[in-house]
Amino acid sequence: MPPSQAMLNTPSPGAPDEKAKRHTISILVQNKFGAFNRIAGMFAAKGYNIDSLSVGPTEDEGVSRMTIVARGDDQIIEQITKQLNKLIDIVKVIDLTFESFVDRELVLVKVHSTNDTRPEIMQIAEIFRAKVVDISPRTLTLEATGSQQKVDAIIKMLKPFAIKEMARTGRVALKREFQGEV
Amino acid sequence: MSRQAHEEESPAAPAGRLMTGAEIFVRSLIAENVEVLFGYPGGATIGVYDALHDISDINHVLTRHEQGATHAAEGYAKATGKPGVVLVTSGPGATNTVTGIADAMMDSIPLVVFTGQVPLRLIGNDAFQEADIVGITRPITKHNYLVRDVRELAQTIKEAFYIATSGRPGPVLVDLPKDVMAQKTHFAYPQSVTLRNYTPILEGNVRQIKKAAEMINAAKRPVLYVGGGTILSNAAAELTALARKLRCPVTTTLHGLGSFPENDPLAMGMLGMHGTWYSNMAVHFCDVLIAVGARFDDRVTGNVEAFAAEAKKIHIDVDPAAISKNVKVDVPIVGDVKRVLTAIQELVNPLETEDWLRTIDAWKDEHPLRYMNGGEIRAQYVMQKLGEITGGNAIVVTDVGQHQMWAAQFFNFSHPRTHITSGGLGTMGFSLPAAMGAVFGRRDIPVISISGDGGFQMNSQEMATIVQHRLPVKIFVINNGFLGMVRQWQELFWRRRYSQVELANPDFVRLAEAYGCTAYRATRTAEVEDVLCKAMAHTDGPVFVEFVVAKEDNVYPMIPAGQTVNEMIDTPDPASGGDTRTGDRIETVEKGKSRKVSVHAPVTSNA
Numbered sequence: 163m164p165p166s167q168a169m170l171n172t173p174s175p176g177a178p179d180e181k182a183k184r185h186t187i188s189i190l191v192q193n194k195f196g197a198f199n200r201i202a203g204m205f206a207a208k209g210y211n212i213d214s215l216s217v218g219p220t221e222d223e224g225v226s227r228m229t230i231v232a233r234g235d236d237q238i239i240e241q242i243t244k245q246l247n248k249l250i251d252i253v254k255v256i257d258l259t260f261e262s263f264v265d266r267e268l269v270l271v272k273v274h275s276t277n278d279t280r281p282e283i284m285q286i287a288e289i290f291r292a293k294v295v296d297i298s299p300r301t302l303t304l305e306a307t308g309s310q311q312k313v314d315a316i317i318k319m320l321k322p323f324a325i326k327e328m329a330r331t332g333r334v335a336l337k338r339e340f341q342g343e344v
Numbered sequence: 345m346s347r348q349a350h351e352e353e354s355p356a357a358p359a360g361r362l363m364t365g366a367e368i369f370v371r372s373l374i375a376e377n378v379e380v381l382f383g384y385p386g387g388a389t390i391g392v393y394d395a396l397h398d399i400s401d402i403n404h405v406l407t408r409h410e411q412g413a414t415h416a417a418e419g420y421a422k423a424t425g426k427p428g429v430v431l432v433t434s435g436p437g438a439t440n441t442v443t444g445i446a447d448a449m450m451d452s453i454p455l456v457v458f459t460g461q462v463p464l465r466l467i468g469n470d471a472f473q474e475a476d477i478v479g480i481t482r483p484i485t486k487h488n489y490l491v492r493d494v495r496e497l498a499q500t501i502k503e504a505f506y507i508a509t510s511g512r513p514g515p516v517l518v519d520l521p522k523d524v525m526a527q528k529t530h531f532a533y534p535q536s537v538t539l540r541n542y543t544p545i546l547e548g549n550v551r552q553i554k555k556a557a558e559m560i561n562a563a564k565r566p567v568l569y570v571g572g573g574t575i576l577s578n579a580a581a582e583l584t585a586l587a588r589k590l591r592c593p594v595t596t597t598l599h600g601l602g603s604f605p606e607n608d609p610l611a612m613g614m615l616g617m618h619g620t621w622y623s624n625m626a627v628h629f630c631d632v633l634i635a636v637g638a639r640f641d642d643r644v645t646g647n648v649e650a651f652a653a654e655a656k657k658i659h660i661d662v663d664p665a666a667i668s669k670n671v672k673v674d675v676p677i678v679g680d681v682k683r684v685l686t687a688i689q690e691l692v693n694p695l696e697t698e699d700w701l702r703t704i705d706a707w708k709d710e711h712p713l714r715y716m717n718g719g720e721i722r723a724q725y726v727m728q729k730l731g732e733i734t735g736g737n738a739i740v741v742t743d744v745g746q747h748q749m750w751a752a753q754f755f756n757f758s759h760p761r762t763h764i765t766s767g768g769l770g771t772m773g774f775s776l777p778a779a780m781g782a783v784f785g786r787r788d789i790p791v792i793s794i795s796g797d798g799g800f801q802m803n804s805q806e807m808a809t810i811v812q813h814r815l816p817v818k819i820f821v822i823n824n825g826f827l828g829m830v831r832q833w834q835e836l837f838w839r840r841r842y843s844q845v846e847l848a849n850p851d852f853v854r855l856a857e858a859y860g861c862t863a864y865r866a867t868r869t870a871e872v873e874d875v876l877c878k879a880m881a882h883t884d885g886p887v888f889v890e891f892v893v894a895k896e897d898n899v900y901p902m903i904p905a906g907q908t909v910n911e912m913i914d915t916p917d918p919a920s921g922g923d924t925r926t927g928d929r930i931e932t933v934e935k936g937k938s939r940k941v942s943v944h945a946p947v948t949s950n951a
Contacts, residue, residue, distance in 0.1 A: 195478075195490055195492070196479070196490075199479070200482055237668065237672070241665065241669060244664050245665055247541070247665075248663075250542050253540045253541050
């Protein structure tokens with residue numbers, strides 16, 4: 163999960179490590195005992211930062227796709243890719259940052275609401291094409307999907323109403339079929 | 345324990361008798377041509393040991409500690425180039441292998457470690473002698489497996505050996521639950537392995553090789569910086585041919601020792617923290633640095649920013665992740681060292697390096713390897729004499745610390761696979777079991793274990809194994825009564841505050857004799873040559889020699905950690921202090937020159 167500060171704004175010019183860039187790395191990994199642990203463990207052992215991580219099945223039954231958003235300068239990102247490639251269970255590693263790709267994140271936000279604020283929250287939901295998925299006298303739960311920036315933005319808009327709970331999936335991404343034509 | 349057999353037949357399985365996992369294990373090792381297995385039995389492997397009982401194709405060596413088994417397997421692998429194989433039980437048996445596995449990972453040693461495990465249904469239950477060894481060893485293995493079905497066993501073993509020995513070698517662990525080893529299935533050892541994303545790159549990229557050759561052809565001050573990958577790739581001959589064709593000076597890392605003959609005029613010995621003065625100077629001032637199967641380790645580079653800062657760098661390594669990990673290089677070549685060197689040699693011309701070699705010779709004259717010598721034994725003298733007596737025709741297995749550096753500096757290694765040590769992890773207690781393992785692989789050449797008094801006591805239990813098998817290991821302990829390397833750092837950087845470095849030792853000679861080993865002790869320099877000759881001539885089983893050496897001696901030259909050649913400390917000049925009171929003389933040893941030792945005039949006592 164992204165740290166809350168990092169996701170609220172686009173990086174400010176005075177960010178602590180100016181050379182550190184955010185990379186979206188897509189990993190196809192065989193569904194073997196302990197495979198995810200190997201990947202997570204490699205990041206921990208080498209001291210690399212993960213902003214978000216999501217994993218799920220793919221069209222191939224034996225393979226899962228892991229999407230990792232990692233930060234680092236060029237040398238660190240190069241090492242991350244190489245170290246991932248060294249893991250035997252990994253089928254493919256693609257740094258999508260060098261490609262044209264689509265990415266999405268999903269968030270569920272449970273926000274405090276009263277009779278007074280409910281219409282305003284629903285209006286925000288409408289602007290972001292978010293859905294109301296649960297309602298109670300004191301809360302509204304919204305589901306929003308989109309790029310990380312969009313998800314960041316809706317969270318920012320909802321914050322003043324007091325967010326009670328929130329769950330974010332982390333980024334999933336796929337390379338675009340037509341590179342450079344879109 | 346569940347005796348339920350797995351009798352379902354897979355369609356591909358050939359007809360034949362059903363075998364237990366334990367039998368399949370033994371058959372698979374035979375199929376892999378495993379001659380020797382280092383191990384220690386226990387509850388979880390009792391079935392496997394039963395299957396081994398009647399097998400004469402595999403020599404099982406019962407070590408006295410599982411750590412000893414892993415280091416023995418490492419020594420065997422380093423001496424022969426074949427994978428070392430270990431079999432231990434679950435829980436403590438498995439956790440005791442961790443240090444050896446980590447050591448093999450750091451030094452790229454092909455190892456296959458089989459660990460017993462509690463039955464599958466008990467995994468996770470905190471069962472007796474249960475440890476999650478696959479979880480524990482995940483970061484220190486090249487790969488590891490838990491076998492969950494007997495039908496996967498043979499395939500897993502095949503993969504384990506393939507992964508351990510191919511590409512950049514390393515340790516692979518296979519965890520064997522007790523019930524899986526009792527299940528039955530048909531046995532057919534797989535012919536081949538296909539792993540979806542594991543295909544080591546062996547041929548270097550032709551364009552990169554061409555670029556490297558052009559860079560080399562334009563070099564005025566080239567240096568070959570040679571690491572252990574050269575030996576792993578069996579490329580010593582190719583390296584030597586390239587160096588001589590180019591007339592390019594050669595420096596080796598600790599693990600590169602033996603890949604280039606040190607009596608060659610182009611040899612500069614080891615580089616790095618305790619490397620020779622001239623090799624570090626040459627690397628600092630070179631214009632093209634050719635790194636061959638080396639990984640720019642911090643003990644080699646010191647301050648990475650300043651390491652060969654002016655030089656264009658070529659880096660040949662089979663592991664893509666080793667490239668530009670610590671130091672950014674100009675021409676990376678991923679591939680097998682032997683193949684890449686062969687390809688480069690065809691594209692390069694002899695270089696005009698006379699001026700450069702003259703400069704290096706001047707450094708050799710000004711700053712040769714030196715040490716004080718006199719009545720008290722100096723470890724450096726022992727190493728030098730040993731090198732002379734054996735003519736370099738011996739496998740020297742060192743431990744970790746001062747004696748390790750002195751052996752690297754003074755033995756004069758000239759043949760590949762004759763120098764075995766724990767370089768990356770720096771594991772004290774490595775030498776004795778590793779030398780034992782080396783003997784099982786190489787009976788044609790003397791094997792010498794050298795340890796300090798500290799390291800020897802970390803695995804001295806393997807004396808029992810060595811004596812039991814009457815192995816012809818020469819066991820040398822350099823006894824200075826200190827953990828010498830830590831003491832040296834405390835002396836130089838911690839105001840001589842000797843915190844917990846002085847050892848109260850047993851009588852080593854009597855200890856060795858108690859194990860049933862012939863043992864000698866040398867306490868004066870005059871005795872060294874004689875006792876070395878006696879030890880080398882000893883043919884009936886192991887022989888032990890304790891060398892009681894000067895208590896406080898330092899390894900020089902030295903580049904303090906993270907610093908540069910500008911901070912390099914050479915051996916203190918006896919004229920400006922040193923050991924003048926003892927009347928010791930200074931011995932100088934020059935690499936790449938005749939091995940004649942020039943003895944400087946005795947320093948007169950002025951105490």
